[in-house]
Amino acid sequence: MLLASLVEPSFGLIFWMTLTFLTVLFLLAKFAWKPILNGLKEREASIADALNEAKRAREEMSALNARNEELMNAAREEREVLLKEARDIRDKEIAEAKGKAKAEADALLARARTDIQNEKNAAITEMKNQVAELSILVAERILRDKLESSAAQQSLVDKVMAEAETRKS
Numbered sequence: 001m002l003l004a005s006l007v008e009p010s011f012g013l014i015f016w017m018t019l020t021f022l023t024v025l026f027l028l029a030k031f032a033w034k035p036i037l038n039g040l041k042e043r044e045a046s047i048a049d050a051l052n053e054a055k056r057a058r059e060e061m062s063a064l065n066a067r068n069e070e071l072m073n074a075a076r077e078e079r080e081v082l083l084k085e086a087r088d089i090r091d092k093e094i095a096e097a098k099g100k101a102k103a104e105a106d107a108l109l110a111r112a113r114t115d116i117q118n119e120k121n122a123a124i125t126e127m128k129n130q131v132a133e134l135s136i137l138v139a140e141r142i143l144r145d146k147l148e149s150s151a152a153q154q155s156l157v158d159k160v161m162a163e164a165e166t167r168k169s
Helices: 002-007 011-146 150-168
Strands: none
Touching: none
16 A cells, blocks of 8 residues: 555645745755856856966967977087088098198108118119229239230330320320
8 A cells, every 4th residue: 555655646745745846946046056056157167267278378388399399490400510510620630630641641752762862872872883993903903914024014004105195196
């Protein structure tokens, strides 16, 4: 029976339920809805402010990213300029070192050629002196062998004198 009374609503139950509902509705409308709606509006406003703040922060972040990108590009360009200058300095110093080394090598080669020429001339002079000494020794020995007798000596002296007289005249 209890179950049957719950399934079949009676007039008194509907009346009291409606009256209670309307009372709660009136109390809620009078006291709760305005604060709830105000709270919702405030919440909506704070959410809108937060969204605007997030949008502004996103725009600032975008601007910062663009500025960072500009700074990075400027830093890259500066790095490239510095590297180019360093390469140019290195190449210049290498070229100077090569030129200096070539000049030193040329000077050393010239000195070596001069020394070789001097040594060659000295060797030729020494050889001429030795040949002259040997020629004198050979001539002296030949003359000693030919002029051992006094008749040969007298004949040579007469011949030399005759040649000297013919040259005078």
